[in-house]
Amino acid sequence: MHLLILIFGIVLLPKATTLKCYECVGSESCTGTEKECPSKGFQCAVMRIASYEVGAKVADRHMRSCVGAEQCTEGTVNFGITKTAITSKCCTADLCNIQPAPEPNNPIPNGRKCYNCNGKTCTETLNCEGDEDHCISAIVSAGGENKIMKGCASSQMCPNVSAGDIIPAFEGQVICCQGNFCNSASITRTRLLLLVAPLVSAAILS
Missing domain, CATH: 2.10.60 (CD59)
Known part of the structure; x- marks a missing residue:
């Protein structure tokens, strides 16, 4: 026994x-x-x-x-x-996360194209790179003003897939779509990834 x-x-x-x-x-x-x-x-x-x-x-x-x-x-x-x-x-072992994460790869254009913003105009072309297979549009608020941002994103970074449930960074609106220049539509989703925050903050403050 x-x-x-x-x-x-x-x-x-x-x-x-x-x-x-x-x-x-x-x-x-x-x-x-x-x-x-x-x-x-x-x-x-x-x-x-x-x-x-x-x-x-x-x-x-x-x-x-x-x-x-x-x-x-x-x-x-x-x-x-x-x-x-x-x-x-x-x-999956105790204290195994001691090694650093790898350096990001040097991406090359992959043939996909999305709209990009220059000031208040969002009709410029951005050539997507690496595994960026989605177009992204975002509205963020800074200093009481809303700013529109458009570009390319990897599917893992988009809020409409499971990886997008990473903690939200701040209130805003964002949407991802597939297809060249698909990010001309209005934005309806209300989640922005924590991982996008450094990028958006740098863009707003520049």
């Missing part, structure tokens, strides 16, 4: 435990504190958010934390002058 209890305990114990992951936001080498994930379905992750202006990198932020499997994603949001690229690396 005691042997059976021991065997069941050994078998069931791993299912009851959750991972411990590093949690921090900062440089490539930050480790911060150790955090126990809230449930068995979470993984340890390190994410890299690189922001660019006119092709030059202006920010390179690293985050380590527990995340759901659907948040282990990567992609880009490209508004022409400004762009944000996200890479991530997820793992």
